[in-house]
Structures are given as C-alpha cells and as structure tokens.
Amino acid sequence: MTMTVSEAAIFNSSPAILTDVQETKIQVNDLNLFYCEKQALFNVNLDIKEKEVTALIGPSGCGKSTFLRTLNRMNDLIDGVRVIGNIHIDGENVYESNDVIKLRTKVGMVFQKSNLFPMSIYDNVAYGPRMQGIKNKKTLDGIVEESLRGAAIWDEVKDRLKSSALGLSGGQQQRICIARAIAMKPDVILMDEPTSALDPISTLKVEELITQMKKDYTIVIVTHNMQQAARISDKTAFFLNGEVVEFDDTNIIFSTPKDQRTEDYVTGRFG
Numbered sequence: 662m663t664m665t666v667s668e669a670a671i672f673n674s675s676p677a678i679l680t681d682v683q684e685t686k687i688q689v690n691d692l693n694l695f696y697c698e699k700q701a702l703f704n705v706n707l708d709i710k711e712k713e714v715t716a717l718i719g720p721s722g723c724g725k726s727t728f729l730r731t732l733n734r735m736n737d738l739i740d741g742v743r744v745i746g747n748i749h750i751d752g753e754n755v756y757e758s759n760d761v762i763k764l765r766t767k768v769g770m771v772f773q774k775s776n777l778f779p780m781s782i783y784d785n786v787a788y789g790p791r792m793q794g795i796k797n798k799k800t801l802d803g804i805v806e807e808s809l810r811g812a813a814i815w816d817e818v819k820d821r822l823k824s825s826a827l828g829l830s831g832g833q834q835q836r837i838c839i840a841r842a843i844a845m846k847p848d849v850i851l852m853d854e855p856t857s858a859l860d861p862i863s864t865l866k867v868e869e870l871i872t873q874m875k876k877d878y879t880i881v882i883v884t885h886n887m888q889q890a891a892r893i894s895d896k897t898a899f900f901l902n903g904e905v906v907e908f909d910d911t912n913i914i915f916s917t918p919k920d921q922r923t924e925d926y927v928t929g930r931f932g
C-alpha cells in the first residue's frame with residue numbers, strides 16, 4: 662500500500678491503529694485470586710500487548726496491586742493466597758512453571774517507594790547480575806552503565822557511582838530502582854505507583870523515561886494519577902471491586918468509555 666505524506670501522518674498519529682498490530686505478551690484468562698476466604702480478583706481477562714504501556718486504574722482496594730503481583734507471582738510470598746485461572750507470558754503458563762526465579766528475572770518490578778540497599782549506586786545496580794553469577798568487572802561495568810543509561814540517570818551519577826545510593830533524591834532513587842530492574846534484562850517491567858512519592862518534576866522525568874522504555878519493554882503500571890495514565894499509557898484497564906470493568910485504548914477510556922462506572926471514575930465522580 663502506498664500512502665501520501667498526509668495519509669501517513671494520520672496513520673502514524675492513530676494509536677488505535679498502531680496498537681492493534683502489537684503481539685500479545687501476557688494473556689490473562691479467567692483469573693481469580695483469594696486471600697484465604699476473601700476473594701480479591703474475579704474472572705480477570707486481559708490481553709497485554711508487547712512493548713506497550715498498560716495502565717491499571719481504579720479506586721483504593723479494587724485489586725490493582727494484587728493483579729500486578731500475579732504477573733510475576735509475588736503473591737506466592739503471602740500465606741493463604743490461592744490463584745485460579747491462567748496467565749501466559751510468551752505462551753508459557755506462569756502458574757505451571759517451577760522456575761519462579763526465571764519468571765521474576767523476565768518480569769521485573771519497581772515499587773511505590775524506592776527500596777534501594779544501603780550500598781553504593783554501582784553495587785545496587787550490579788546486585789542482581791552478581792547474584793546471577795556474573796563476576797567479571799568489565800562485564801559488570803558494562804551492565805551498570807547500560808542500565809543507568811537505560812534509566813536516563815547515567816549523566817547524573819556517572820561521577821559518583823561509588824557513593825551511597827541513599828544519598829540521592831527520591832526521584833533519582835526511583836530511577837536507580839528502574840536501572841536495577843533493567844540490569845536483569847527483563848522483557849516486562851511491572852510498576853506499582855512508581856511516582857506516588859515523587860515531586861512533579863521527578864514524576865515528569867520518570868514518565869518520560871517510561872515512554873522511552875516502551876520501545877524495549879512491555880510495561881504494566883498501577884497509578885492513581887489519571888493524568889499520568891492518560892499521558893503515558895497505550896491501554897488502560899479500569900478495576901472495580903476486583904473486576905475489570907473496562908479495558909481499551911487509553912484514549913477511549915478517557916474520552917468515550919462504554920461503561921458508566923468507568924466514566925464516573927475517570928471524570929472524578931468517585932474514587
């Protein structure tokens with residue numbers, strides 16, 4: 662098909678067309694999760710596309726973090742959790758695998774608050790690769806630099822790699838956490854409210870970073886910030902009481918949602 666320049670511009674400016682060509686990275690089918698007797702997720706079905714940003718929104722306690730944690734089996738660490746249903750990543754059933762370490766290498770995670778270790782910037786980023794058995798200094802130097810560049814913080818810290826990571830600002834620490842996730846060479850990065858503790862300028866930097874990162878990674882992010890979801894995500898899932906009420910292109914969720922409850926939430930009528 663030959664397109665004129667203006668047709669190409671229209672094509673390129675339409676995320677709805679572009680996103681439909683992305684491959685499915687994570688397929689979630691009829692997922693239910695119980696904390697002992699209490700059911701927290703109800704029949705969740707989602708198709709998360711490769712190299713897109715998928716935002717999970719919804720009021721407090723609706724199950725966003727619980728759902729996020731099912732994707733790399735972080736809920737396994739909580740007593741009494743029972744998961745029914747299927748999650749396939751690259752076609753592999755996450756809950757049938759015996760190798761949870763491999764899963765968590767492939768599916769990295771960044772938390773709400775920086776959880777850096779009280780050690781140098783370098784050692785924080787090199788920690789995971791060292792745990793994987795990489796000892797060669799040159800190799801580690803390369804991974805640390807590449808990861809810090811990938812997290813858009815290399816220029817800010819390259820002259821102080823041996824200083825404590827805890828001496829950095831909150832926004833910088835959060836980008837070091839992202840570098841630490843990148844150092845494990847994941848395919849997918851899960852982010853649980855990564856900017857909720859940050860000031861507006863640091864938030865913007867992390868948002869810009871997420872937008873850049875989606876060329877290399879599939880990103881799933883929980884956020885309470887509607888503008889953030891609208892700014893950075895391709896797809897949005899609206900959760901309510903443990904169910905996905907609506908899942909669609911972000912521009913549809915925020916402009917012409919199909920469900921009244923979604924509209925009420927995104928326009929600030931509740932939550």
Ligand SMILES: Nc1ncnc2c1ncn2[C@@H]1O[C@H](COP(=O)(O)OP(=O)(O)OP(=O)(O)O)[C@@H](O)[C@H]1O
Nearest residue numbers: 696699701719720721722723724725726727728739
């Ligand atoms: N470890 C746990 N044990 C028991 N119940 C839990 C546990 N973690 C979460 N829950 C419950 O599961 C439900 C979903 O919680 P979850 O933290 O996933 O919601 P959320 O949408 O991420 O909330 P928030 O936006 O406030 O972080 C809530 O009712 C919560 O109380």
